[in-house]
Amino acid sequence: MTAEILSVGTELLMGNIVNTNAQYISQKLCDLGINCYFQTTVGDNHDRLVSAVELALSRADLLILTGGLGPTADDLTKETIADAFGRDLILDPASEEHIRMRFARMGRDMTPNNLKQAMFPRGCIIMPNPNGTAPGCIVEDGVKAAILLPGPPKEMAPMFDASVMPYLEKRSGIMLHSRVVRVFGMGESEVEYRLRDLMEHQSNPTIAPYALSGEMKLRVTARCKSRAEGEIMIAPLIERIKATLGSVVYSTNDQELHEVCAALLKEHNATLAVAESCTGGMIASKLVSVPGISESFIEGSVTYSNEAKMNRLGVKCETLSAYTAVSAETAREMAEGIRRTSGASYGLATTGIAGPDGGTAERPVGLVYIAIAGKAETMVRELHLTGGRERIRNMASLYALDLLRRCFLSDSSNC
């Protein structure tokens, strides 16, 4: 089965928005083993939309369209597809009711043109839209099919997952189940090298690697008959990945590093305080993005100046003058200082040269020290990071969170 994606909207052609829908849908098609050879973007123009639809239906079995389902005269997708499949448009009472209810809930009057969103090609499958007014639909004629989805990604993606995936799984006879393994602290090429045996012989389940900024995701996907069967297929492969890569695997459920740290702190009834210099609040901000973190996260201190390091954390003046603010010694005293003054079980600290200025030949931009003070000991790591200021700060935050995570591994004396 081959598919094409047709994104409809003048705002895409004018560059007002990025076409994230095309990526979202492409990735899902790829997972399902459905080939997609062309993606096309066309504006809200009748003749050009018709030509794009005709071309796509001449090449592919399945046409997935996003956008152009709204209430205005500009919104032409349903009309064009109805023509291409030789259908007329008829009113769907359930959709009309949905649209009326939505307006009532928002306390707004429904103008008559909104009823256009309840008109559908005769005989199509209507897909509900819990996140917007315009439902989607699927038009089939036994050979070809067109799937019409709303343009806003917040409406499109949930509809795709809830309604299109089951349809495609049924049509292709394939169901998918996947889990995402996350890795920090090992380069992309080393991960792929270590997993080469697992990846070369893969057919089902498959492992797809994605490099993020400083991290890696491995998506493990099984084609299966049920979610339970998929999980049975995936679980041993995930165990083999963990055994092969070791402690750099920090999540097998697509959790981010700060989410994993928050869960570990809660699970161990431990508390944390953070003293940040170069990361400047980034670690605290990541942790505070997790709901319920207040039980575990006592406080953060952004001690960017030497004065603040001394006054707030008790870093010794002699340490700063003998070793400078960016040193293992200062990082150690910062971590121990924030632990002592806050009463937290763990004190985490960062200090470094994030650039673009402030580096020297011996102490270049990207030199960062991170430290964690626990009940048994204080550990310090020296990092040599590359990239711009924001990348260095982000990587330093991730390394620091990873150092915290490692305190909870069974072989850590700090646990």
Place this chain on the structure above:
Amino acid sequence: MTAEILSVGTELLMGNIVNTNAQYISQKLCDLGINCYFQTTVGDNHDRLVSAVELALSRADLLILTGGLGPTADDLTKETIADAFGRDLILDPASEEHIRMRFARMGRDMTPNNLKQAMFPRGCIIMPNPNGTAPGCIVEDGVKAAILLPGPPKEMAPMFDASVMPYLEKRSGIMLHSRVVRVFGMGESEVEYRLRDLMEHQSNPTIAPYALSGEMKLRVTARCKSRAEGEIMIAPLIERIKATLGSVVYSTNDQELHEVCAALLKEHNATLAVAESCTGGMIASKLVSVPGISESFIEGSVTYSNEAKMNRLGVKCETLSAYTAVSAETAREMAEGIRRTSGASYGLATTGIAGPDGGTAERPVGLVYIAIAGKAETMVRELHLTGGRERIRNMASLYALDLLRRCFLSDSSNC
């Protein structure tokens, strides 16, 4: 003149990456008044690439391609365009030298296939690539033109700005000069309503509004003969926008709110310390992203718990029990406490309910207090924010930074 964008790369069709190039180029074409009616994405496949090139050249005067300029056998863009324009490929010695130098600088051996990147359609204009190995090129035949750009956005965008824009400006006889005005604290519809007279009668310069998360950008663009002429055309319009919208305009040079705050602190030789509860380090982190901020930013304190508010900032226990942690009184004591204990000229504080839990009917999620303590007085604002946890935290950070900015307006007693 009409243009089409053709993005080449199987990684786009598989959904591994988002096509930001198409948006970038579309926006520039739109500015130049060049109509773009189709964007197409095709994989690294000879026949399909040829068909996409033929179709695009049959419809448009100008074809802009990204991707497929690399050294591997998969990279087919130059070959396909050379065929379409009836040219052969010849080696460009300057590009060969550039590629050899780049490998030498990275300390890596250059494999022979890399020379493919120095082969170009005969008679084309070669565009240098300071950020990668593959140069770009422009092939023209007097009627149609094809512009070939590398796929990685970090290489594509600088090449577009440095080489393609001057070419298109020359070809279309139009040069563009634009500046971005940034607005915080006024809704999109009110901004557009207030500017309706300026926007309705616009032809040159034009005002294009963009809504960001909680803010707005207004891009003011002049079609002109020189940058200096453009600035003369734009400047009075920007003054009229400022006069119409007032103090919600915080930048006329596309600076972000935290950059404006950092510049104001420096300009006034003032220092800042921040006490954050619900924003949890986000304000500090934004400020620390500005190089050189250490002169002005004394420290930040993420006082998420009541204990930290009392111990670090001297918030009174009675205040917390009488008014709770999320109250105007607590925000005031936090701002005054961080100012007093840090010695900074300004103390900025946030406290609020970011959700998803912790809200009640009287004190719902989204209730936030922000406060700034200056030399003359402490100002407190109550906010009622909507959206998820991250949006509430981000909006609270922006409102707090805006409160700081307003201390430097001429009518503020805190200046």
